[in-house]
Amino acid sequence: MDLLLAYDVDTTTPAGRRRLRRVAKTCEGHGLRVQKSVFEIVADDKTVLRLLHDLEQIIDTATDSIRLYRLPPDGFNHVQTLGTAQVQPHREDLVL
Amino acid sequence: MDLLLAYDVDTTTPAGRRRLRRVAKTCEGHGLRVQKSVFEIVADDKTVLRLLHDLEQIIDTATDSIRLYRLPPDGFNHVQTLGTAQVQPHREDLVL
Numbered sequence: 001m002d003l004l005l006a007y008d009v010d011t012t013t014p015a016g017r018r019r020l021r022r023v024a025k026t027c028e029g030h031g032l033r034v035q036k037s038v039f040e041i042v043a044d045d046k047t048v049l050r051l052l053h054d055l056e057q058i059i060d061t062a063t064d065s066i067r068l069y070r071l072p073p074d075g076f077n078h079v080q081t082l083g084t085a086q087v088q089p090h091r092e093d094l095v096l
Numbered sequence: 097m098d099l100l101l102a103y104d105v106d107t108t109t110p111a112g113r114r115r116l117r118r119v120a121k122t123c124e125g126h127g128l129r130v131q132k133s134v135f136e137i138v139a140d141d142k143t144v145l146r147l148l149h150d151l152e153q154i155i156d157t158a159t160d161s162i163r164l165y166r167l168p169p170d171g172f173n174h175v176q177t178l179g180t181a182q183v184q185p186h187r188e189d190l191v192l
Contacts, residue, residue, distance in 0.1 A: 004165055006102060008131045008180075035104045035161055038134070052178060059179050065131055066178040069100055072168050082148060082162040083155050084104075 002071040003041040003048065005031070007055075010063035022058045023066075026051070032088045040076050042090055098167040099137040099144065101127070103151075106159035118154045119162075122147070128184045136172050138186055 005027060009020040027033070030051050031041030043051065048068070055066055072078075079087055101123060105116040123129065126147050127137030139147065144164070151162055168174075175183055 004100060004102075006100075006131055006134045034163060035102055035133075037131075038102045038163065048176070052176060056178050061179040064179040065181040067130060067134065067181045068176040069165075069167060069171060070174055071165060075165060078166055080144070080148060080164040082152050083157040083160040085161040085163045 001043060001045070001048070002073065002075040003031075003043060004069045004071055004075075005039045005041055005051075006067045006069075007037045007059075008065040009037075009059065016060070016063070019058055019060060019064065023055060023064075026054050026058065032090065034085070034088055040088055040090065097139060097141070097144070098169065098171040099127075099139060100165045100167055100171075101135045101137055101147075102163045102165075103133045103155075104161040105133075105155065112156070112159070115154055115156060115160060119151060119160075122150050122154065128186065130181070130184055136184055136186065 007023055009023055010016045011020050027039040030043060030047070031039045034040050052068065059066060076090060077087060081087065103119055105119055106112045107116050123135040126139060127135045130136050148164065155162060172186060173183060177183065
C-alpha cells in the first residue's frame, strides 16, 4: 500500500524539537522523506498499525498532528511536482 | 478529484517568507489547510493546471518544493489521524 504521512509538531519548546526528531526518525524507518514533514511510505495494514502506535507514543496529542493518507496504487509515481520536488524511486526492499 | 498538496518553501529570507504567504494564500483559494504546509483540495484537471501554473509563478524553483498527490475517491474521509488532526468536512461548494 502506498501512503503519505504528514506531520506538524509544535517545536516552540525543547521537548517539541525532541519529539520532531523522534517522529522523523520513526518515519525514516518506514519510508522516504519527500519534504521536511512529509514521507512516502509503502506498508501493509499491520505495519501501519505499528507505525501509528509508535508515533502516538512520541507526539503530544494536544499540540501535534499526524495525517496518514492512502494513495491509489502507484500513487507516488503520479505525483505532480514543482521546484526542487522530485518523484522518488521506492526500492522494492523498502516494502515492510 | 481529491488532491493533497504539500509544500516546502525556503523561509530563511524575507523574500522566502513572502513566497510562503503567497503560496498559502493561493492554496486557501482552492481548498482546506489541514496542516501548516498541507492542503486538501477538490478540483478538476483544468483547475489543477491553473493552480500549478499560479504556484509556479510564486515559488523559487531552485529552493522551494511543491508536491500534488491524487487521492482515491473519498480519500479525505479515510485519512488516519493522530493528535490534533481532524477529518475535515469539505463543503460541496468548494468544488471549483
